[in-house]
Amino acid sequence: MAHEKMHTAKKKKALFINIAFVITLIGILLFLSKAPEITTQSLPHDDDHNRFFAMNKKVAEKLCVECHTPEDVHEIHKDSTPNTNRCLFCHRRD
Ligand code: HEC
Numbered sequence: 001m002a003h004e005k006m007h008t009a010k011k012k013k014a015l016f017i018n019i020a021f022v023i024t025l026i027g028i029l030l031f032l033s034k035a036p037e038i039t040t041q042s043l044p045h046d047d048d049h050n051r052f053f054a055m056n057k058k059v060a061e062k063l064c065v066e067c068h069t070p071e072d073v074h075e076i077h078k079d080s081t082p083n084t085n086r087c088l089f090c091h092r093r094d
Pocket residue numbers: 041042043044046048049052060061063064065066067068087088091
């Protein structure tokens with residue numbers, strides 16, 4: 001008898017874990033579907049930016065400030081991130 005009880009207790013626990021897992025999955029899906037659309041401008045395809053598409057990201061990012069002055073960049077992004085220098089992380093090359 002005692003053995004059977006333990007057995008159902010184990011089954012209940014497994015069922016509970018499965019339900020928790022499904023609920024977590026649904027939660028993640030809801031979260032992702034509600035995430036805001038990407039509105040950040042991607043890297044423009046023009047004479048100023050074309051050379052950056054083939055370049056190593058970190059190398060390219062160092063060159064952005066030749067034209068986008070640190071003041072501009074900082075002013076626009078000062079609230080958004082401590083990682084402002086990783087331009088291509090947000091301004092995607094697509
Ligand atoms: C040679 C000068 C120059 C360099 C270097 C440069 N940019 Fe620009 N960038 C411009 C100019 C000029 C504009 C504004 C005209 C335009 O929208 O194309 C601009 C606009 C942009 C925009 C806004 C596009 C939009 O749709 O409003 C983004 C984003 C951008 N640059 C990102 C970058 C990143 C990231 C780098 C470095 C990888 C970079 N730029 C390097 C000159 C430059």
